Amino acid sequence: MRTAPPTCFFEMVGIGEYYPDLVSGFSMTMGLYLFALFLGLGLGIVLAISRHYGGPIVTRISTGFIEIMRGTPLLAQILLITILPYALSIPAEYTSWQIIVPDIYGIERVVLNTRILLCALALGLNSAAYQAEYFRGALSSLSAGQTLAAQSIGMTKRQEIRHIALPQSLRRAIPAWSNEAVYLPIYTSVAYIVGVPEFLSAATLVVARTYEALLVYFITAVIFLVLVSFITLLLNRIYERIRIPGV
Amino acid sequence: MVAVLEVRDIWKAYDTLEVLKGISFDVQKGEVKVIFGPSGSGKSTLLRVINMLTPPDKGEVFLCGQSLMDSKADLCKLRTRIGFVFQNFNLFAHLKAIDNVSIGPRLVLGMTKEEANDAAHRALEKVHMSNWSHHYPAQLSGGQQQRVGIARSIAMNPEVILFDEPTSALDPELIGEVLQVMLDLAQEGTTMVVVTHEMGFARAVSSEMIFMDKGVVVEKGTPQHFFQDAQSERAKHFLRKLEVLYGQSETEKT
Numbered sequence: 001m002r003t004a005p006p007t008c009f010f011e012m013v014g015i016g017e018y019y020p021d022l023v024s025g026f027s028m029t030m031g032l033y034l035f036a037l038f039l040g041l042g043l044g045i046v047l048a049i050s051r052h053y054g055g056p057i058v059t060r061i062s063t064g065f066i067e068i069m070r071g072t073p074l075l076a077q078i079l080l081i082t083i084l085p086y087a088l089s090i091p092a093e094y095t096s097w098q099i100i101v102p103d104i105y106g107i108e109r110v111v112l113n114t115r116i117l118l119c120a121l122a123l124g125l126n127s128a129a130y131q132a133e134y135f136r137g138a139l140s141s142l143s144a145g146q147t148l149a150a151q152s153i154g155m156t157k158r159q160e161i162r163h164i165a166l167p168q169s170l171r172r173a174i175p176a177w178s179n180e181a182v183y184l185p186i187y188t189s190v191a192y193i194v195g196v197p198e199f200l201s202a203a204t205l206v207v208a209r210t211y212e213a214l215l216v217y218f219i220t221a222v223i224f225l226v227l228v229s230f231i232t233l234l235l236n237r238i239y240e241r242i243r244i245p246g247v
Numbered sequence: 248m249v250a251v252l253e254v255r256d257i258w259k260a261y262d263t264l265e266v267l268k269g270i271s272f273d274v275q276k277g278e279v280k281v282i283f284g285p286s287g288s289g290k291s292t293l294l295r296v297i298n299m300l301t302p303p304d305k306g307e308v309f310l311c312g313q314s315l316m317d318s319k320a321d322l323c324k325l326r327t328r329i330g331f332v333f334q335n336f337n338l339f340a341h342l343k344a345i346d347n348v349s350i351g352p353r354l355v356l357g358m359t360k361e362e363a364n365d366a367a368h369r370a371l372e373k374v375h376m377s378n379w380s381h382h383y384p385a386q387l388s389g390g391q392q393q394r395v396g397i398a399r400s401i402a403m404n405p406e407v408i409l410f411d412e413p414t415s416a417l418d419p420e421l422i423g424e425v426l427q428v429m430l431d432l433a434q435e436g437t438t439m440v441v442v443t444h445e446m447g448f449a450r451a452v453s454s455e456m457i458f459m460d461k462g463v464v465v466e467k468g469t470p471q472h473f474f475q476d477a478q479s480e481r482a483k484h485f486l487r488k489l490e491v492l493y494g495q496s497e498t499e500k501t
């Protein structure tokens with residue numbers, strides 16, 4: 001028998017038994033979220049710079065990537081990336097490896113395997129396309145004069161991007177970028193469809209066991225709301241702290 | 248002695264619009280060259296051509312005998328020796344005044360942080376902005392921003408500084424503080440090329456004035472020449488207009 005979870009609330013509403021599933025589902029969602037967000041951040045900056053400053057070929061490559069990722073459904077991308085290996089007859093569920101870690105109640109959970117990794121990758125690549133456009137928008141909003149000024153004191157293009165354009169445009173992008181930061185955790189739910197044990201799939205499991213659909217999905221939604229509010233608050237704080245005085 | 252700047256037969260067109268049609272002049276060490284003329288005459292383009300912010304279609308620019316158009320020359324290196332002061336200041340918005348000035352010496356001239364800061368402090372002192380070194384551009388008045396812009400140029404210790412209508416974006420009461428800084432620089436023997444309509448400044452320090460119209464040099468001469476017996480109709484007409492605009496006193500001042 002499991003030890004009693006410390007939350008009276010879940011006990012009270014009669015799903016206390018499934019508390020650990022929800023917790024590990026939520027952790028999986030956060031894992032997917034953070035991985036996709038930071039992969040998207042890094043790749044998004046690279047894409048934005050190459051689309052904004054690149055030569056004809058580089059610009060086309062990044063534009064093509066961005067438009068394809070934004071122009072096709074995330075679900076289709078996730079299905080493609082998880083099914084494609086089957087079409088290439090690679091599996092034995094992706095050549096069989098997985099990382100299993102006991103959760104806080106000692107129940108063993110799969111925290112990482114090829115499927116989860118592919119899913120996180122798809123989320124990250126998709127997010128990168130959207131993030132790139134936020135950064136590109138901020139890059140184009142910088143005054144051309146500062147570029148001239150940087151050149152006039154002998155800065156190279158690289159120095160100008162690194163020391164003048166990026167510090168300003170990254171700051172400027174935060175309000176728009178926060179869109180992506182709050183949308184992405186909700187968006188990770190799509191991973192449920194290819195069988196990644198994230199938050200929505202845990203909730204669905206609980207519904208299947210208890211038939212408490214309205215209650216469980218409502219709680220799920222509220223938890224997402226709290227999470228998103230927290231992220232918003234955090235980003236506002238960061239924005240206020242690093243904003244350029246007087247601008 | 249080799250001229251600091253040699254501008255040789257510069258041509259530049261934007262599509263079909265010919266902006267510069269064969270401009271040539273030399274700038275010797277310690278000279279203050281004032282370029283003036285109606286808007287659209289190509290003055291700003293000319294300044295940008297000099298440090299290759301806008302490469303010309305034809306012609307050549309030499310800095311102390313070295314061509315800026317030589318494909319083997321390191322353009323970034325050559326640009327460090329030509330200061331540029333912009334009409335709209337163009338300070339780096341995310342950097343404090345002191346960092347706006349020190350970033351060049353640090354990143355481009357390869358000074359250490361301390362050396363660059365020292366250089367920046369000296370430059371800010373010259374433009375009387377030491378007390379504002381920790382303010383961001385948006386917290387400064389236009390005149391103060393322009394003085395920081397000038398400090399950013401002189402901190403690089405350039406051979407020549409180009410001024411592109413440095414006071415045109417300023418409120419009348421702020422023009423004086425910027426002109427004073429420029430007068431000080433001129434009197435210290437700084438080599439300068441100044442596009443301006445401040446005829447008082449031109450009269451006080453310029454060694455030669457160049458009147459441009461429609462992409463050509465119409466007339467060159469000393470301030471005396473222009474204010475006493477300008478030859479071309481266009482120059483006379485333009486100077487009269489400036490007088491009407493700025494008042495007789497401006498041209499009467501010494």
